[in-house]
Amino acid sequence: MLKCLRCGRTYEGFKIMCECGGVLEYIGEREGSFKGLLREEFLDVRRYLSFLPLKEEFLPKLTLPITPILGRKIEGVNVFFKLEYLMPSGSFKDRGTYVTLAKLKEEGIREVTLDSSGNAALSLALFAKSEGIHAHIFIPKHTSEGKKRLLKLLEAEVHEVEGSRMEVHERARSFREGIYISHWYNPYFIEGTKTTAYEVYEQIGNVDYALVPTGSGTLFLGLYKGFKDLEALEGARIPRMIAVQGRGYESLCKRSKEKSRLAEGIAIPEPPRREQMLKALKESNGACVSVGDEEIAEAIKELISMGLLVEPTSATAYAAFKFLLEEGYFEKGTKVLIPLTGSGLKSV
Amino acid sequence: MLKCLRCGRTYEGFKIMCECGGVLEYIGEREGSFKGLLREEFLDVRRYLSFLPLKEEFLPKLTLPITPILGRKIEGVNVFFKLEYLMPSGSFKDRGTYVTLAKLKEEGIREVTLDSSGNAALSLALFAKSEGIHAHIFIPKHTSEGKKRLLKLLEAEVHEVEGSRMEVHERARSFREGIYISHWYNPYFIEGTKTTAYEVYEQIGNVDYALVPTGSGTLFLGLYKGFKDLEALEGARIPRMIAVQGRGYESLCKRSKEKSRLAEGIAIPEPPRREQMLKALKESNGACVSVGDEEIAEAIKELISMGLLVEPTSATAYAAFKFLLEEGYFEKGTKVLIPLTGSGLKSV
Incomplete structure (x- = not known):
């Protein structure tokens, strides 16, 4: 269940942001011990599957290491x-992207939008490409050429915006072609x-x-x-x-x-x-x-x-x-x- | 025990290359089952400590993930x-460097030499810096500026050699200031x-x-x-x-x-x-x-x-x-x- 931290409204299905504009928190219940819930057969992020609000059949193919x-x-x-x-x-952003991608796959969402100038964008572009999801990435015009090249290599659709980071954010939010999944909100x-x-x-x-x-x-x-x-x-x-x-x-x-x-x-x-x-x-x-x-x-x-x-x-x-x-x-x-x-x- | 694959001579102590110029192989014996020998309390490379010819007290501080x-x-x-x-x-070279560094620490070796144009050099420079060991790196003059910059950032002593990869190798081998630990030989x-x-x-x-x-x-x-x-x-x-x-x-x-x-x-x-x-x-x-x-x-x-x-x-x-x-x-x-x-x- 998702719960809005501003108005208290709850949602059962997929949602990035509350209708009131507030941020959502995922609320789940778990019984047992930490050790008992571990999926010890896995030596990667799937070790913690019991703690994640996703269905195993929708897991991204690209998995994550346990970092040393x-x-x-x-x-x-x-x-x-x-x-x-x-x-x-x-970057650590792959952890958030991993769960997000599993939800997108579960929902059958094939086109998404994100604003970011760096690691979150690269992470989404990589996982989206890997799963055949089309990603619109809004970035400030002054983003480094290296980052832009990498995003294009991953075939993300890059939208360059003149202006501040907040202006980039506003442009992405009002863009209508892909579901907006900003990590600033995304529970x-x-x-x-x-x-x-x-x-x-x-x-x-x-x-x-x-x-x-x-x-x-x-x-x-x-x-x-x-x-x-x-x-x-x-x-x-x-x-x-x-x-x-x-x-x-x-x-x-x-x-x-x-x-x-x-x-x-x-x-x-x-x-x-x-x-x-x-x-x-x-x-x-x-x-x-x-x-x-x-x-x-x-x-x-x-x-x-x-x-x-x-x-x-x-x-x-x-x-x-x-x-x-x-x-x-x-x-x-x-x-x-x-x-x-x-x-x-x-x-x- | 190290055994030369050319002349058959064996060595008990630390050695990179046989006196005859041949390559050495480490030969160890292990009893028990794979599962029984695993150090399951570790979720990184130390999980396989029982299989490695090194003493735990000399392990590098920087450890390695289990890659997904x-x-x-x-x-x-x-x-x-x-x-x-x-x-x-x-790169994967960190696996070899990890065990090598443990051996260098055990032997009290503080200065080493390697020839490489890429990943092995970066790997050694990183671990050597982390353990306070001085690394001489011999590279071809035409090595990319990015790689040179990275090696210098890690304070490796970079020796640029005009000539082919084999000439770089010969120069490093005859260099007398650090122990030569080329991964081409290093068992x-x-x-x-x-x-x-x-x-x-x-x-x-x-x-x-x-x-x-x-x-x-x-x-x-x-x-x-x-x-x-x-x-x-x-x-x-x-x-x-x-x-x-x-x-x-x-x-x-x-x-x-x-x-x-x-x-x-x-x-x-x-x-x-x-x-x-x-x-x-x-x-x-x-x-x-x-x-x-x-x-x-x-x-x-x-x-x-x-x-x-x-x-x-x-x-x-x-x-x-x-x-x-x-x-x-x-x-x-x-x-x-x-x-x-x-x-x-x-x-x-």
Whole structure:
């Protein structure tokens, strides 16, 4: 069942956005233990099929790996980097796209529309191409040539829009040819990203903090939802959720005047799921931290020296970690999760 | 124990190449069942630790995912693409590098030399940087700027050599500053790549054919070794090993006059492990197939349309599959494994 977080209306069928314009959350019930529900015969995302609101016969053919974790002790704190960039399209977005595609197949939808300037677009284009679904992608005109080339290679229909990110969004929303499935709204997307939490729990058990690059909130909310499931099923601990944002684009903490250029993947000043994120921050006793380009650049360098080839937006969470570490925010021995969201191979 | 495949001499300690110049093979003994030896608490490469000749305390911090498999039925044949490109450095080479690094750490070696023009170099540079080991990388002068930039970003010491690939090899071999660990010789490298076979067996059971891009033979021989282990432990079936080579660079089948430009990753006309590969071909009742640029280009296009973003060398195996399919080589219902070796994100 889908429930609107604004007006409370519920829907049984497929829906991306509430009639009232509010955002929807998928609400499911599960009985049993986490371990008992695992599909242990699978060593990929299908391991968590029992937790996903989809029918097995509609699964995309392209499946997703369980991403590895790199553990490092940094000044007495146990940091766990989760390599979310080792996905078919090079970013964590594939988790959300995977579940979304299964729903589209179930509904028989053959034409969709998305606005994005980066990873979400590439992820959709890849899975859509793989399943023979036609994808309209709305992007800002100033999107890099490399990204445009990749989208065209995947035969997405690219619509370039002159104007701001919000103008691109408006144009896509009012486009009438394909079903609009923006990940900013799409509740199935979060059903996919929540699998990250399940993997983390299997790989390293409970963590104390999760530092997450947060723009539209797809990963932040997915992780939180996954951890809440684990609490309900296993009595697992919900980590303190730390939303990391780019300077000048903060939606959850005070807006800076300075504008980050490097955190482009999370430069979303008015995310539709803002209220939902604030609630997660509050419930998990979390916080919002924003970082600037100097710290991000330094963080990328350090990540690369650890063998982690990531794109700038991914480095924001590590930059925030370094800042909080200096502030004495973490106790010694604390377990901190840092998902690394996008591959650096794309930007080389 | 390491055994020379040319003179038969054995070594107990660390060694890359036999004193006689021959290639070494690691020979180990294992008792128990495959399932019993699995380290099921791990959902990454450490799952196969019992099969690897290394000490757990020296494992690289950066670990490797179990790569997913995409199944497609193509004209009645069950094709299984294994996404080996979803590795930290973007290629299957990370498997070999992983085991090699563990051995280097065990030996306390801090400075190494490798010659490569592509994926092996990037893989070593990444892991070496991550473990604080200094890497000398010898590359042909005409190597692409993108690759050079990436190697420098990882602070590898890049030595550019004017001349052919074989001249680069000679220069690296005679270089005296770092231990020469060429994957063309390095027996530990194959210990890493053999894990691919274990994963395949867990994921889809027996396969009938394995089509493998084959230059120096690191993946071809690793897969074959892994399948042989599975036969010994489980009575599993060894697939027919099909070596796929680029036109003009064949070492296992008749040399063509035409020269492939796209199969650059396997353009190795005189691989040191040639005899070992011929033996594997014969023992497994396999074959060698060579493909040209036109077929490779067509194969890349088809792979991308399935959502598989790979580099040209990876597409050779699929091109060979298409050729053999047309020849009526495969029976209906046959299971064919095609490892996809390198990421296309690097070349975009």
